[in-house]
Amino acid sequence: MIINVHAGHNPDGKAGCGAVGIIRESTENRNVKNEVIRQLKALGHTVYDCTVDDGAAHGSVTAASDVLAKIVKKCNAHTADLDVSIHFNAGARDADSSTTGTEVYICTADSKAKGTAQSICNAISALGFKNRGVKVNGNLYVLRKTTAPAVLVECCFVDDKDDVELYNCADMASAIVYGITGQKCQESNKPSETGKDTSATPTDTTATEQKVNYRVQVGAYSVRTNAEAMQKRLKAAGFDNFMVKNGGLYKIQVGAYSIKANAEAMQKKLKAAGFDVILVKA
Ligand SMILES: [Zn+2]
Numbered sequence: 001m002i003i004n005v006h007a008g009h010n011p012d013g014k015a016g017c018g019a020v021g022i023i024r025e026s027t028e029n030r031n032v033k034n035e036v037i038r039q040l041k042a043l044g045h046t047v048y049d050c051t052v053d054d055g056a057a058h059g060s061v062t063a064a065s066d067v068l069a070k071i072v073k074k075c076n077a078h079t080a081d082l083d084v085s086i087h088f089n090a091g092a093r094d095a096d097s098s099t100t101g102t103e104v105y106i107c108t109a110d111s112k113a114k115g116t117a118q119s120i121c122n123a124i125s126a127l128g129f130k131n132r133g134v135k136v137n138g139n140l141y142v143l144r145k146t147t148a149p150a151v152l153v154e155c156c157f158v159d160d161k162d163d164v165e166l167y168n169c170a171d172m173a174s175a176i177v178y179g180i181t182g183q184k185c186q187e188s189n190k191p192s193e194t195g196k197d198t199s200a201t202p203t204d205t206t207a208t209e210q211k212v213n214y215r216v217q218v219g220a221y222s223v224r225t226n227a228e229a230m231q232k233r234l235k236a237a238g239f240d241n242f243m244v245k246n247g248g249l250y251k252i253q254v255g256a257y258s259i260k261a262n263a264e265a266m267q268k269k270l271k272a273a274g275f276d277v278i279l280v281k282a
Pocket of ligand 1: 089
C-alpha cells in the first residue's frame with residue numbers, strides 16, 4: 001500500500017500544539033507516528049511522512065490552520081491509498097478507574113476508509129482501551145481536504161491516568177499498523193527514537209525487557225478434573241500448558257508473552273488445532 005501518515009498539530013511548545021494532560025499530544029503523536037512509519041516500511045509499504053513542524057503564526061493565519069493547510073498539501077502531493085492522521089484526545093474528566101479510550105474519525109458515513117477505521121478502533125481497543133467507535137465528522141479539515149480515503153485516529157486520552165498507564169507507543173503503533181494492513185511487524189516491540197531515520201532497520205529484540213503482558217488461555221473451569229482433562233487434550237495435541245487458580249477458577253494457559261503479536265501467533269496455532277482461545281491481559 002501507499003500510505004500518508006502524519007502527526008496532528010504543531011510540535012509542543014509552539015503555537016497550535018496539541019493537547020497537554022499527563023502526557024503531551026504533540027510529543028506522543030510524533031512518537032507513535034514515527035513507529036507506525038517504521039513498522040509500515042518494515043512490512044514493505046510505501047509511506048510518506050506528512051507531519052508539519054513549522055506551522056506559522058503570522059498575519060491573519062493562525063498556527064493551527066497553517067499546520068492543517070500544510071499537512072493537506074503534503075498529503076495531496078502523493079497518490080496514496082490512505083491518509084492517516086494521528087492524534088490524542090483530551091477532556092476525559094477522569095473520575096473512574098477505567099480508560100476513556102480510543103476513537104477513529106472519518107469524513108462521511110460512506111467513506112472508503114470506514115472499514116480501516118473500524119479495524120484500527122478494534123485493534124487499539126484490543127490493547128485494553130475502551131472502544132468509543134468510529135465517528136463521522138464532516139468538519140475535520142484534514143479529512144475533508146485530503147484526496148485519499150482518510151482516517152483521524154484519537155489514540156487515547158492524554159488526561160486520563162488509566163489511558164496514560166496503559167498507553168505504550170510501540171503497542172499503540174502496532175495496533176494502528178495492524179488495523180491498516182492486517183499485518184504484524186515482528187520488530188514491533190521496540191519504538192524508534194524520535195528524530196531517528198525511520199527506514200526499516202531490524203532491532204535487537206533480545207535486549208528488550210521480558211515483561212509478561214498477555215496470557216493465552218484455553219479454558220477456565222470451576223471443577224478441577226475438567227481443567228485437568230483440558231490439560232491432557234492440549235498435551236496430546238503438542239501444547240505445553242499450565243494451570244493457574246484464581247477467582248475460584250482453574251485456568252488453563254498455554255503461554256505468557258510480552259509481545260502481543262507473539263501471543264496472537266500462539267492463539268492462531270491453537271485455534272487451528274481446534275481449541276477455543278482467549279488472550280488475557282496480565
Ligand atoms: Zn489533536
